[in-house]
Amino acid sequence: MDDAPELTGYDNEDEHLGLYQRATETGVEWWRVSVADRPETYRLEHGSADARGAGTVDIDLVVDEENLRAKLKKWRREGFAIDADDTPNDRAANARISFMPELQRVAALMSAAKRRPREGTGETVRIAEVEVPCGVGGALVPPVNPAYLFAARFNDIVEDIAENRRVMLIGHTGAGKTSLIEQVAARSHHGVLRSNMNGQTTVGDFVGFWTVKGGETLWVDGVLPTAMREGLWLIVDEIDFAEPSILAALTAVLEPHGRLVLKEKGNEIVAPHPSFRLFATANAVGAMSQFRHLYQGANLMNEAFLDRWRVYLLDYLTPAEEADVLMRTLAPNMTRALATTLAAIAADCRAAFAREDLSSAFSTRRLLDWAELRLRTGDPERAAAPAIYAKVSPEDAALIRGIVRHRIAPDG
Known part of the structure; x- marks a missing residue:
């Protein structure tokens, strides 16, 4: 058998071409994919190398694209990865693939090793x-x-x-x-x-x-x-x-x-x-x-x-988060249906503010105040007068009133 070729790849556009390898106890095992003589076929070479780089090619065959894809799936399951030192395109692709797992591994190690400084009481x-x-x-x-x-x-x-x-x-x-x-x-x-x-x-x-x-x-x-x-x-x-x-x-x-x-x-x-x-x-x-x-x-x-x-x-809470805050703050009187509707009104008002249709923002504090008054009075409009409308311009109050009525139908 011939000596294994150097572990280098091919500089071409086909994403499948290049060297796929995995580490073994004695060195490295590899598959090389290159273009075969016949159209739409690929040459596969398999070999291994020891720590000194010496090795042999023990498989050399030609397959079509369907068989190649099956081989690629099998190689991935077996732990083969395309060589990062192969082609410039392969090198960039492999760097993108390997960066996130490496980053997550390092971040986990830092988190595990971290020791907080003890301040004040030491607790x-x-x-x-x-x-x-x-x-x-x-x-x-x-x-x-x-x-x-x-x-x-x-x-x-x-x-x-x-x-x-x-x-x-x-x-x-x-x-x-x-x-x-x-x-x-x-x-x-x-x-x-x-x-x-x-x-x-x-x-x-x-x-x-x-x-x-x-x-x-x-x-x-x-x-x-x-x-x-x-x-x-x-x-x-x-x-x-x-x-x-x-x-x-x-x-x-x-x-x-x-x-x-x-x-x-x-x-x-x-x-x-x-x-x-x-x-x-x-x-x-x-x-x-x-x-x-x-x-x-x-x-x-x-x-x-x-x-x-x-x-x-820091953006406003999402409607789901704000509904949770309403439930937790005003329990047990606040129901999920009421909280969801009130949070949706607040979201609509903020969207209008972002579009510059409203000149005043709609804080969670304002929403909680309105919700509390609403539970006490049983009337959204009556509660909104001191909690919302009196704090904004007449134009803003009219727009907010329209948003409220869109979400809450007035009584018959």
């Missing part, structure tokens, strides 16, 4: 599918909402919180950006400070300022150094409305273990407490930039600043 609590270190509690810990729904898509965000990443949540108003962070903090016993960039917040409010009290000049920490020193979670709400001076103060803190330099206080350095976490929310950043015209006054944020955050797009 952890399971939130969604993630173990989050617990804090020491205190008056600033938000109250737990037992009906809050941690959707599976929140797992990555909770994981980033546990790993002390800088997390920015973007999405329409009322999508639950702030409440997600607060409910993670509530369950893990961490205090939360919020700073709303409403145009009135100054860099002094954020970083600190000097003041005179009782004839003595005193320094007053702003929310950022207070949170850093005391290990609190700081949420910078609507960061796309923040002044440039505030964003500049944040930049250094966004680096891993970044420190704050208080230039106004003689360049005092504030190091972050291990429990300190920094978050931001925004309406018109990155993937939400197309809606900037809906949020007048929102600033364009550069990529260098955004690259310092893990940025997640």
Whole structure:
């Protein structure tokens, strides 16, 4: 028998051509597919090679395309794979095939080996599918909402919180950006400070300022150094409305273990407490930039600043998820049929907002308030007056009223 040819393939367009091989205890076993002399036929060569590369060809035959396809299925069952070093096309295809299993294997190993840092009490609590270190509690810990729904898509965000990443949540108003962070903090016993960039917040409010009290000049920490020193979670709400001076103060803190330099206080350095976490929310950043015209006054944020955050797009809950929230919040009075209809109305209103037919969003909070009043009054319109219509323009109220009546037929 001839020596086995070198394990190389053919540079051609046919996806079936090339070298298929699998590892054995002594080396490698392979099948090579090439074009035969007769039209629509293929030459199959089989051989093996030991660790030194020496081997033999023991099968050499010609088959038609139907027989080749049968062979390919058999080879796949037996563990043969096309050689990644064969042709450029084969190499790219094999890389795509092998990348995901390898990535999943490495991710599983990392997850199994991961050890959470022990903060505060040294205890952890399971939130969604993630173990989050617990804090020491205190008056600033938000109250737990037992009906809050941690959707599976929140797992990555909770994981980033546990790993002390800088997390920015973007999405329409009322999508639950702030409440997600607060409910993670509530369950893990961490205090939360919020700073709303409403145009009135100054860099002094954020970083600190000097003041005179009782004839003595005193320094007053702003929310950022207070949170850093005391290990609190700081949420910078609507960061796309923040002044440039505030964003500049944040930049250094966004680096891993970044420190704050208080230039106004003689360049005092504030190091972050291990429990300190920094978050931001925004309406018109990155993937939400197309809606900037809906949020007048929102600033364009550069990529260098955004690259310092893990940025997640947070959409409203799906109708099915929102129906679950209604059931859990208003049990046992809320039925599945009522919850499904109310959630569908909320979804219709949000779709109208996205089309810019409505100028106001429809938050889950608003939906819950309306649902609670509806159960009390037994009248959707009467309940909607204080919960919805009085909060929006007459034009929006008329459109929402039409959506409600489309889903809920008025009484005879």
